[in-house]
Amino acid sequence: MTTLLLLQSELSTPLGKLILMHDESGNLRAADWDEYAARLPALLQRQYRDIDLKIQPHVTTKAHLNHERFTRYFDGDLHALEAIPLQLGGTDFQQQVWLALRHIPVGATWSYKDLASFISRPKACRAVGTANGLNPVAIVLPCHRVIGSSGSMVGYASGLARKRWLLQHEQALTSTQSSLFGIY
Structure with missing residues (x-):
């Protein structure tokens, strides 16, 4: 071994x-x-x-x-x-999802559906969400930029408060969204 x-x-x-x-x-x-x-x-x-x-x-x-x-x-x-140089483990699918996260621009958010479509797996939203939750290098591969299709703040392994902070830091939340999510 x-x-x-x-x-x-x-x-x-x-x-x-x-x-x-x-x-x-x-x-x-x-x-x-x-x-x-x-x-x-x-x-x-x-x-x-x-x-x-x-x-x-x-x-x-x-x-x-x-x-x-x-x-x-x-x-x-x-x-x-x-x-930051990365070396990732995981399955081929997980790596595909994780590397796709780097395509979400700073200051923007994508839905799980957007991410699934980006990797040409539009029906794999749940699998994308599962892979996203196992991201070993959160922040560097910005899974915090992935939100629900309705624009809602959903799932983040490090807690929604950190996700909100990171999105605010990157100016990805409008002042209306920030108020809705309890940032202001």
């Missing part, structure tokens, strides 16, 4: 402490908030089924560059995360 060493680091953000998992090459493999850190190993094991995962705390120079990119994003450089 192949072994994959993941280097875990932490980053303070306006939304709380973010746990980052990089491989030795500096590719981001997973990101989640501190209060959900316990679910990371199981999430990763589901995505890398035939690989023995070893996790240890360590920050490499390449991981530090990604920390800086996250900091720039939270400071207002909304395109800073686009430069």
Whole structure:
């Protein structure tokens, strides 16, 4: 069995402490908030089924560059995360959904139906929603930009309050929507 060493680091953000998992090459493999850190190993094991995962705390120079990119994003450089190198596990379908998320422009939102249509699977809205919920690198692959077909704020593994904050940060919510979703 192949072994994959993941280097875990932490980053303070306006939304709380973010746990980052990089491989030795500096590719981001997973990101989640501190209060959900316990679910990371199981999430990763589901995505890398035939690989023995070893996790240890360590920050490499390449991981530090990604920390800086996250900091720039939270400071207002909304395109800073686009430069973060990723290496994803998961099924071919999950990867297709996750990579399609990068096509949602900053400041915009898509519905699950829009995302399903984008990957040429217009009837797979529920499967797209399931894959979206398993996104291992939320924010970088912006699943927070996916909303319900009615424009409603639905599902986000890190909580709807974070989703609202991220959309407001990216100016994807109008003032009317912000009021409806309790941001103002």
